[in-house]
Amino acid sequence: MWEIIGKHGRIKSLTGFSEGDIMLKEMKYGALSGKSRAMFGKLLNRYDYNALIQKKRVSEILAYLKYNTHYSTILAEVDENNVHRVDLENALKKDIMTDYSKFRKFAVGQLKEFINVYFRKIEIESLKLILRAFEAGHVEYSVLEKSLMFLTGNDGLDIPKLALSKDLEEFLSRLYGTDYYELLKPFLYDSDETRLFDMEMTLDLYYIRCLKKAFERLPDKTDRAIVKEMMETEADILNILWIYRSKYLHEFPNELIRSYLVHITGKLGRKMTDSLINAGNTEEYLDILKRSPYGFLFDDQNQLFFEHSYLEYIHKLHRTYFRRRPFSVACIISYLRLKELEIANIITIIECIRYGLSEEETRKFVIGMNL
Numbered sequence: 231m232w233e234i235i236g237k238h239g240r241i242k243s244l245t246g247f248s249e250g251d252i253m254l255k256e257m258k259y260g261a262l263s264g265k266s267r268a269m270f271g272k273l274l275n276r277y278d279y280n281a282l283i284q285k286k287r288v289s290e291i292l293a294y295l296k297y298n299t300h301y302s303t304i305l306a307e308v309d310e311n312n313v314h315r316v317d318l319e320n321a322l323k324k325d326i327m328t329d330y331s332k333f334r335k336f337a338v339g340q341l342k343e344f345i346n347v348y349f350r351k352i353e354i355e356s357l358k359l360i361l362r363a364f365e366a367g368h369v370e371y372s373v374l375e376k377s378l379m380f381l382t383g384n385d386g387l388d389i390p391k392l393a394l395s396k397d398l399e400e401f402l403s404r405l406y407g408t409d410y411y412e413l414l415k416p417f418l419y420d421s422d423e424t425r426l427f428d429m430e431m432t433l434d435l436y437y438i439r440c441l442k443k444a445f446e447r448l449p450d451k452t453d454r455a456i457v458k459e460m461m462e463t464e465a466d467i468l469n470i471l472w473i474y475r476s477k478y479l480h481e482f483p484n485e486l487i488r489s490y491l492v493h494i495t496g497k498l499g500r501k502m503t504d505s506l507i508n509a510g511n512t513e514e515y516l517d518i519l520k521r522s523p524y525g526f527l528f529d530d531q532n533q534l535f536f537e538h539s540y541l542e543y544i545h546k547l548h549r550t551y552f553r554r555r556p557f558s559v560a561c562i563i564s565y566l567r568l569k570e571l572e573i574a575n576i577i578t579i580i581e582c583i584r585y586g587l588s589e590e591e592t593r594k595f596v597i598g599m600n601l
Contacts, residue, residue, distance in 0.1 A: 258450075259557040261336045266561040269329060270552060272300035274572055279599060282579050283592050291580060292318055301325060315580060320376050322573045323352060327380065329569060333562050340447050344457075345562065347444040354433045356380035357410065364398040365426045409436070431490045438465070438492055453559040456551070460563065462496025463547065467524060467540045469498065473506045474515065474536070484508070497523040538595065545571055545598045571597050 274282075278299060285291050292310040295301040304325040308317060330349045337345055356377050363369045363377075375393040387408060395401035402418055405411035413436055417429050438461075445457035469491050476482040476490075484507050491503070502522055509515035519528050527539045545568065552564035575596050582592035593599060 259561060262333060263556045263561045265332060265336060266552075266565045267556070269332075270565055270568070273568060274299060274575070276599060279575065279579075279596055282576070283582075283589050283596065285579075286583065288315055288318065288580055288583060289313055291576070291583070295576070304328070315584075316373065316376070318580070319577060320379075322576060323356075323380060326566070326569050326573060327352065329566065333566075337562075340444075340449055341453075341559065344444045344448060344559070347440050348563065348566065350437055350440060353381050354437050358430050358433060360401070361398070361414075361426060361429055364401060365422070369395075435490070435492065438494065442494065448559065450559075456555060456558055456560050457563065459496075460547075460551070461494055464544065465492040465494035466496040466498040467527070467543075468492055469503060470506065470519065470522075470524060470528075471537060471540065473503075477507070477509075478512050478515070538597070541571065541574075541597045542600075 278294075281294055281298070282291055285294065289310045292305065292308060292313050296305040296308070296310060301322070304321050305318075308321055327349075330345065330352075333345050334342055360369075360374060360377050363373065371393060374395070378387075378389050378393055381387050381389065381392075388404065392401065392404050395404060399418060402411065402414055405414070410433075413432050414429050417425050417432070420428065442461065445454060445461070448454050448457065472490065472492075473487055476487045477484075487507055495503070502518065505518050506515060509518055516528065519525055527543055528536060548560075548564035548567045551560040552568070555561070555564075575598070578595050579592060582595065
């Protein structure tokens with residue numbers, strides 16, 4: 231029997247699979263499932279997070295990760311007594327790149343192509359960091375070079391040449407021949423006030439479109455159903471957060487808000503999405519939201535924790551998928567999503583140290599502490 235995530239993260243059964251179907255899935259995903267389970271078992275647990283939260287310096291964070299966790303190999307050459315935060319973050323990203331490579335090694339056909347597209351998330355996040363640095367007006371060669379190493383999977387890019395770029399115009403011109411060039415060149419001469427925002431949103435929406443096309447080409451209908459459910463859930467909640475921030479924090483007009491919506495409609499539906507966009511004030515917005523399928527995520531009136539509630543839900547959802555759908559694409563996607571959240575947790579703890587937050591305050595921002 232196969233299952234699918236239902237409302238509030240509960241599991242609903244999917245029937246109609248013969249023993250032969252299940253055997254084929256086990257044969258297809260046997261190696262991938264075994265590899266992902268072994269990697270899943272090494273993810274940080276509550277004990278590790280409690281230990282990290284008690285640290286007072288970044289060097290102590292690095293030392294704990296280096297000598298007590300699965301990050302020991304990737305951090306072997308990093309000196310905990312002379313570590314820069316960017317170097318640590320890049321090392322963590324390199325670790326998840328290694329995980330992608332392991333999955334690609336065992337995957338074939340459209341599944342391998344799907345993993346390649348999923349990997350573009352790291353490329354795009356690295357591109358966004360580079361764009362921010364150029365817009366801020368201070369780009370160091372060494373920092374640019376380290377960020378560009380996450381684009382090495384793109385055969386169309388000349389990484390050494392890109393690293394020598396002096397400004398945004400030169401950098402974009404050297405992306406010529408890639409999708410990224412076509413996406414970003416229209417914004418080159420736009421107003422400085424909106425250019426970075428427009429470029430980042432364009433890259434994010436491009437990634438979602440690519441992922442949607444890739445999952446629709448997966449030959450297994452169960453895999454397609456799983457990815458569809460995952461994407462719809464994340465798209466719904468991203469739209470909820472986007473509408474709130476753009477409307478009440480930045481006061482964007484409704485037309486602009488609509489233009490940057492993720493056009494993958496799940497349980498939220500178009501009617502409720504429109505209602506959220508047209509809400510007259512925050513109270514009306516929250517009232518509509520609480521009547522939505524995701525209302526339970528936003529019971530806390532403190533907007534600071536909206537995104538935290540969302541990530542807690544996503545964390546729980548992917549742990550459920552991973553454990554109950556071992557012989558499906560979930561063994562890959564859910565592991566990688568959980569690993570992303572783990573790295574985000576480590577970076578969050580580092581940020582909390584930087585701003586002098588107490589252990590109790592830091593614990594509120596760490597995802598998955600209640601599991």
